[in-house]
Amino acid sequence: MKQSPKEIKITARMQPGVITLSGFLGEDDRHYHEIIADDEKTLAAYGFSPEVIADRLEYFTNASFENFTGVEFIENLYQVETEVTRGKLPCPFSHAGLYRKTVTTLTNTKTGVTIRWSGLNIHLIREHHFFEGKGSTFRLEPELLIKTIF
């Protein structure tokens, strides 16, 4: 598939070692447009929008942000911990701004499922509907995500 210069630049920024160690595409050989389109279909099937997902993830991150040394219990159901490290990351889509290096780990105590996401994940989902490629370190499977955080 022929790519525009902008798409080539974005794909290059998603490669390992450019913004993050492992990149954003994992072992997924689909174009990022396809990854986004497929995940949007999954979300639509469950009746959720990327913005609602991003808001929910941000809610958990913010609620646990200042508890920098331990686990926060939220809504009597979720164990949430946010670790913040120094430095900031840019968006691979060259979106304006920088995003703090936060990693939020959430366990749904009812299902026992644990998922984690970064501050950049929240931005990528809200602004670009991008959940990262399969096999990527911070890939969030939309179906599992919905079943875990709602």
Added chain:
Amino acid sequence: MFLQIISDIGATALISVILAVILVIAQRYLNDYGICKININKKREVSVKGGSTLLNSLSDQQIYLASACGGKGSCGACKCQVLTGGGPLLPTEKPLLTVKEQQDNFRLACQIKVKTDININIPESIFNIRKYKAQITEILDYTYDIKGITFKLLEPVKIDFKAGQYVQLETQPYGKVKQKTMRAYSISSKPEDTDSIQLIVRLVPEGICTTWVHKYLKVGDEVRFTGPYGDFFIRDTDADMIFIAGGSGKAPIKSILEHLQVVGTTRKMMYFFGARTEHDLYLTDEFKAFEKVFPDFQYVPVLSRCDDGSKWCARTGYIMPYLKDAIKDPKKTEAYMCGSPGMLDACQKELLALGVPQDKIYYDSFA
């Protein structure tokens, strides 16, 4: 018919070559900005070949502005005041500059190109920044994810820095990482050790530089770094000092205390070190030993998770509740913090609530 096709292809190729040559010649002359002068702080002038970024042009003159992203316009560390000659503000700069900074003509040196004579203001301390070649002489495992690495300077052989400042380490390509990267780390050794520096580096998940340091570097390897940078150093006053750190944030505080041990001080000092468990504590005996070195110093580890039988369970939870008892005169107290931004945010709020003036709360600018 066949000859006609060959003839057409030949003509097209010839036209393409001619156009390419015209483009190359045009580029050479149209983009030839000649020699441009960079006037710095109205005191010093350097001549550079125009066309390169201000960051690279200054670097070629061995004037090293900070840059954690290697000039990609994503970190904002290379901000400097461009009084004239910088051209209009670019869309790539706006997200990283506050409205006040834009009004004050601050720009990102990595984004603007030197195409004409240019007048800039940069901190005088930048002239002390050098590019160093160094060799690793020691790697210590402080915890399961924190290492202390000592670098002997090879060229130049001496460094002049203030306790609390940082350097920018340059990674080399490794594994899947195909390009060099710069990352900032505080110096943890004292400034009196002029022929070497120590850095304390915590392994960050997905961290490009910390993975390189932890998994690839070994004793004997040569590395490059620039520095020293930053204004995180103790002020020469008689105010009480509160130190707050967590994880690898212990590095600049270690440098400061080791320096104070050399020069001596009678100032009242208290150091809170936040950690999750006892396994995250390190250099504890060394820091407790400072209590016997200084007349009024206390080292206080605060654990958020206290394992049974740990001798460090005296203070648990957050650091914030313990600050109240530690601060006797808020207006005459300075706070020096280095660690996770979450911890810094929370502690800063508490310090302000207790009456410590905002301008007496210092922390690493690259945090």
